Amino acid sequence: MPNRILPAIEIETGAQPTHSVIWLHGLGADGHDFEPIVGELDTARLPPTRFLFPHAPIRTVTINGGYAMRAWYDIISSDFSQRREDPRGVRESAQQLENLIARENERGVSDANIVLAGFSQGGAVALHTGLRHRRRLAGILALSTYLPLAETLAAEADPVNRDLPIFMAHGEADTVIPHAFARRSAELLQASGYPLEWHNYPVDHTVSADEIRDLDAWLRRVLAPAG
Template identity: 65%
Template sequence: MTESLLPTVEILTGPAPTHAVIWLHGLGADGHDFEPVVDEFDADRLPPTRFIFPHAPKRAVTINAGYVMRAWFDIYSRDYGNRAEDVEGTEASAAQVEALIARENARGIPDERIVLAGFSQGGAIALHAGLRHPHRLAGVMALSTFLPLAERLAGEAHPANRDVPIFMAHGQGDSVIPHDFARQSAELLAAAGYPLEWRSYPMEHSLCLPEVRDIEDWLAKVLAA
């Protein structure tokens, strides 16, 4: 299993962590991208937690003229409302997330104490993998993103995570993934019965301090559950 694991950056909020957050970066970034966010959290509000930031594999990305960069899946078009999706890449990345969850299990952290999180492409994979994972997770956090392969969710969602808490947040001025398109994903998940919290902020395709505070509140709640 070790040979197939993605390389990661790890930050511990305390000795002998009892919980884990696996946080996936966006297109063209790497695992260092969200390291600084952990410093913004009040560690006293969280149990001893291992934050794991994987580096996505490098692959050619169609919308970027085939340039090779870190990406969780290929993107064929910027038209999010009417486009083909990279099924193979999405499923391969979800399998790599499953391997990271298995490593946390081997290190003594059960599934119900693990949050899957991600930004943009990473958030899409967190949703895809988390809702299909065969054991109950602590939560799924999806930032500035959307639900991939949405038409397949009903047939592939695992009952173990039909009540997993979901936190979705998005910038009202996002020019990369349109706010309304992301909200459609949130509405679809809510209609399917998932306990979802939706937040929107006056920002672009990024994070803002009020969002970080809301993330901290949500993590404190689901990791303490």
């Protein structure tokens, strides 16, 4: 149901958080997948921050033989030369992410203090949602992923997030989402004027220690800017 609040793991780095990071997991995982990353970040150098790790709904996934698993959207093809993502599922998950943002607003966190983050499918939904969000966010953290429904972005993107900081990272040996495919998404966003940072790492479809170090520094820049 797109209008319900998804269950999520929450970790607060201080009392009365003023900032939030909403982090979406990849296909077949759940919110626990990236829960340990909070302990690997230098949270002492961040303002009081609430990390949310929601669980995706369970749905059937076409490329996995119709098996039901946690997924942000159906993947209808393994062919990267054609559409892979189910548009309806992407938009439903985007609305669920918007619901989580709205709840953070109700808890006193402004949009400008919220980062949308995600890995693989989760990163795709973070990109899709953040670029269309109608109020200025703090940034988007997109790992081992790509831009879904890219052909609709020009018409649907909100100008308020045109200068939104974006951190995209990808493994050069990724066998799930090819590096070149993800790189094309980054180049499209850069050509559209978004201030996107692109990072390569010599890994497969995973997150490396160097990547965590770099995203940690980026998070400090967007959540606790100097001055």
